[in-house]
Amino acid sequence: MKNDHNPQQFGKLYIVATPIGNLNDITHRAISTLEEADLIAAEDTRHSGLLLSHYGIKKPFFALHDHNEQQKASVLVEKLQQGLNIALISDAGTPLISDPGFHLVRECKQQGIQVIPIPGACAAITALSAAGVASNRFSFEGFLPAKTKGRCDKLEALKDDSRTLIFYESTHRILDSLSDMQKVFGDERYVVIAREITKTWETIHGDNLPQLIEWLSAENNRTKGEIVLIVEGKPEDSSEEFSPQAIKALTLLTQELPLKKAAGLVAEIFGYKKNALYQYGLEFLK
Structure with a gap:
């Protein structure tokens, strides 16, 4: 299909990282990018509206989330082809990391639209930096499947991986996921839970799986909040x-x-x- 647009007149798509908790973690470049953008594509416009209000930024929003991204990406691409500059943000952290944006970025690349990353906070990397677990080789695995069968199948596929494994997990599934890890990985696997990173109740605690499960179960609040799991890789046998x-x-x-x-x-x-x-x-x- 012929493209009648001139790439030199296209707008730019900015992938803007936002704070994962502490609002002071936003960068000067991120603020200026959001101030200069013509349109902001956000996962949750109400949530992001509070963030932008904090910095005195008033821009039109476009809702882009998991349920509509494949249908709405083409709408944003058309706006970019018309010359609008668009900033993509997620609820927190770096977009596309277990958040929407992949389909939009891929379509922009296919259409010759420039995609510019504005780096900043990322929960996975922030947790890894403070976990005390090997960080020279790691694999980010996102969220584990919600059901036990799928979760265990996924863990089985990873159990012999010597790289550090990084997962996101929800409050209501954290104990079930750790229990399944114990079944698959064994009692000696060392895991760090990092929750509410950069927030008031930030907690980073590591132990072998049985001890970690016991520690979490001892106090209900220890399972609440945004959670990252850093799992030590299987020791290489030598x-x-x-x-x-x-x-x-x-x-x-x-x-x-x-x-x-x-x-x-x-x-x-x-x-x-x-x-x-x-x-x-x-x-x-x-």
């Missing part, structure tokens, strides 16, 4: 990771102590990860 001295110490200690405790002591003395030593012990010392 005896060459450990020095001969560490292996000897682990072998001797397991003759007198439970493997879990022995692995903890050796990890503390030699600077290795306890879970990796524990996995080694399960494979080679039992």
Whole structure:
């Protein structure tokens, strides 16, 4: 189909990250972009209206959410082709990260419309930075399936992944998801829950799965709010990771102590990860 529009006259689509909690986390560039845009596409116009009101920004809104994006993306593309500059925002954080926007961005790319990212807050990366879990290799998995069967199938597909895994989870499913992780990943997998990041009740707490579930269950408020889960990847099985001295110490200690405790002591003395030593012990010392 012939395109009669001149790409040089197209407007630009700006992907604008907004705060995930603390309103001071917005960037100067994000504010100026929102001020200069002709139209703001928002996941929830009422929610975003409060944010823009806080910064004294008054712009026309266009509702773009999961239920209408595939139908409405073409409408926004037409406006961009007419020369309007549009800013896309989500309820919080970076658009497209478990939020609407993919279909719009893809259609813009296909039509030769420039897409400009305005970086800022992202709950997944913010949680990872403070989790104390390996961050050199990670996989963002978004939300797990709502039903137990689908959730366990997804976890089974990930259980041997050595990368750190990042999930978003809802208040009413967090305990069920952690319980399924325990079934699939085992008791020793280390998980960090980061909730209400940058907000008043921010909490970042990590432990092995049984202990984490117990900790969350002890107080109802600990399961509330916006939740990110940072799951340590499966330790790579390799005896060459450990020095001969560490292996000897682990072998001797397991003759007198439970493997879990022995692995903890050796990890503390030699600077290795306890879970990796524990996995080694399960494979080679039992």
